[in-house]
Amino acid sequence: MNHVDINYFSVLVCALLSMVVGALWYGPLFGKEWMKLVGKTEEELAKGFNPAKTYSLATLAHFFIALIIAYVIDLSNAKSVIDGLRIALTTWVGFVAAPNYINYLFEKKSLKLVIINAGYNLVLFILFGIILVYWQ
Secondary structure, three states: OOOOOOOHHHHHHHHHHHHHHHHHHHHHHOHHHHHHHHOOOHHHHHOOOOHHHHHHHHHHHHHHHHHHHHHHHHHOOOOOHHHHHHHHHHHHHHHHHHHHHHHHHHHOOOHHHHHHHHHHHHHHHHHHHHHHHHOO
């Protein structure tokens, strides 16, 4: 079995960065449109919302996403930013875009909503790929 060398600090940076990107993405950039597409108001979303729990678990989930991308980067011996981008795009297409599109087909939700949500992950995966290959 191959030894995998991961820079856990860079994985943590990616997880924390995801919260900043998310605040911008689902705030000033696409927040109003996203709420309209999910059919919720700010008041409805705030009802029963536990910020500490939600943001902690979201950060943890992003930590694992970054960890997996770091793992793939190391296993594939990626060394350049282009390699990091290639891996980020490949993993995004396979594990985000395709499953989200399948859900769209069956759930009959707005394609705009799928694009907003998958677009957020695309931005994250690209940033993760660059950061993780650069700091490996």
